[in-house]
Amino acid sequence: MSILTPPLVDVRCFFDGAGTELEKSASAEAARWACRAHGFLALPAHGGIASEVVVAAFDSIQALFAMPQEKKMELAFRDVRENVGYIQLGREKPDLSEAAPDPKEVFQFAPGKRQLPAEIEEPLAALFRAGMAASRAALRCLARSLDLPEDELAASTRDADLCTLRCIHYPGGAAPRSTRCGAHTDFGLCTLLLHEQGGAPGLQAADRTTGEWRDVVPPPGAAGADGGVAYVNLGDMLSRWTNGECCATPHRVVAPADSAQAARSRFVLALFCDADAATSLACLPQFTSAERPPLFQPMSAGDFKAMRLAGITAVS
Ligand SMILES: O=C(O)CCC(=O)C(=O)O
Numbered sequence: 001m002s003i004l005t006p007p008l009v010d011v012r013c014f015f016d017g018a019g020t021e022l023e024k025s026a027s028a029e030a031a032r033w034a035c036r037a038h039g040f041l042a043l044p045a046h047g048g049i050a051s052e053v054v055v056a057a058f059d060s061i062q063a064l065f066a067m068p069q070e071k072k073m074e075l076a077f078r079d080v081r082e083n084v085g086y087i088q089l090g091r092e093k094p095d096l097s098e099a100a101p102d103p104k105e106v107f108q109f110a111p112g113k114r115q116l117p118a119e120i121e122e123p124l125a126a127l128f129r130a131g132m133a134a135s136r137a138a139l140r141c142l143a144r145s146l147d148l149p150e151d152e153l154a155a156s157t158r159d160a161d162l163c164t165l166r167c168i169h170y171p172g173g174a175a176p177r178s179t180r181c182g183a184h185t186d187f188g189l190c191t192l193l194l195h196e197q198g199g200a201p202g203l204q205a206a207d208r209t210t211g212e213w214r215d216v217v218p219p220p221g222a223a224g225a226d227g228g229v230a231y232v233n234l235g236d237m238l239s240r241w242t243n244g245e246c247c248a249t250p251h252r253v254v255a256p257a258d259s260a261q262a263a264r265s266r267f268v269l270a271l272f273c274d275a276d277a278a279t280s281l282a283c284l285p286q287f288t289s290a291e292r293p294p295l296f297q298p299m300s301a302g303d304f305k306a307m308r309l310a311g312i313t314a315v316s
């Protein structure tokens with residue numbers, strides 16, 4: 001099994017007025033190859049999100065998933081256009097070639113969209129806000145890596161009307177199958193993926209040329225003050241805008257081989273940063289030519305996301 005170690009890309013210099021030109025160029029150079037080769041970056045210091053905000057959000061999702069099942073069902077996910085709420089175990093199958101759905105439960109969070117207890121809502125809303133700031137900084141960095149104006153990508157997230165914080169619980173215990181999350185690409189522009197310190201490993205990305213699965217392992221210096229790690233991985237919306245130049249790499253989560261690790265629950269927070277619903281995903285002119293015609297049919301970000309969500313989620 002080979003390993004993918006994403007490069008360390010410090011995006012904090014892309015917060016408004018924070019960094020020098022030199023710092024920004026250095027970060028954009030660090031991302032330049034990665035966004036074309038495998039689409040994964042590691043953000044030191046959680047991309048500027050305070051460690052306490054990350055830890056409080058992880059505490060909140062433990063409390064959320066520990067709620068009685070009937071309480072969670074009162075918060076149930078209703079439809080793909082709204083895209084918020086609780087998705088119980090056995091409802092999602094991102095990889096249609098798998099026989100069974102993923103062994104995970106999920107809460108799709110957006111601030112103020114569901115009646116959550118304040119002690120759960122507030123930390124998640126705080127992470128959503130800080131995560132959006134970090135994601136926009138990452139998008140500015142990526143724009144520079146792609147030789148686009150710095151705000152070209154981030155400006156499309158002004159309303160954040162498709163953005164969601166996906167809270168995931170992979171229950172521990174006897175694994176019903178070896179994959180905890182089936183192979184998929186993310187739908188949006190980029191995903192800020194937060195892994196807890198000491199959480200079970202298992203994230204893998206497909207090698208772009210051979211298709212071989214590689215364990216995603218953080219580089220030295222990636223951990224935030226709490227010991228957890230933040231990645232940014234690129235999604236299909238960015239791939240569409242760049243006519244495939246930026247890759248949205250298929251990834252999955254496998255159950256750890258170590259039985260003690262497999263016995264423990266794994267909690268993950270993933271902020272999907274997507275272009276606003278009304279935005280067109282037509283390929284940007286810089287990425288097409290007579291030799292390279294557009295690979296994808298233009299459609300709005302809202303229609304694209306609803307179509308992709310409908311493909312993985314069974315809602316009765
Ligand atoms: O659990 C993880 O580490 C990855 C989750 C993921 O890829 C997703 O929810 O899109």
Ligand SMILES: [Fe+2]
Pocket residue numbers: 184185186191251
């Ligand atoms: Fe993903």
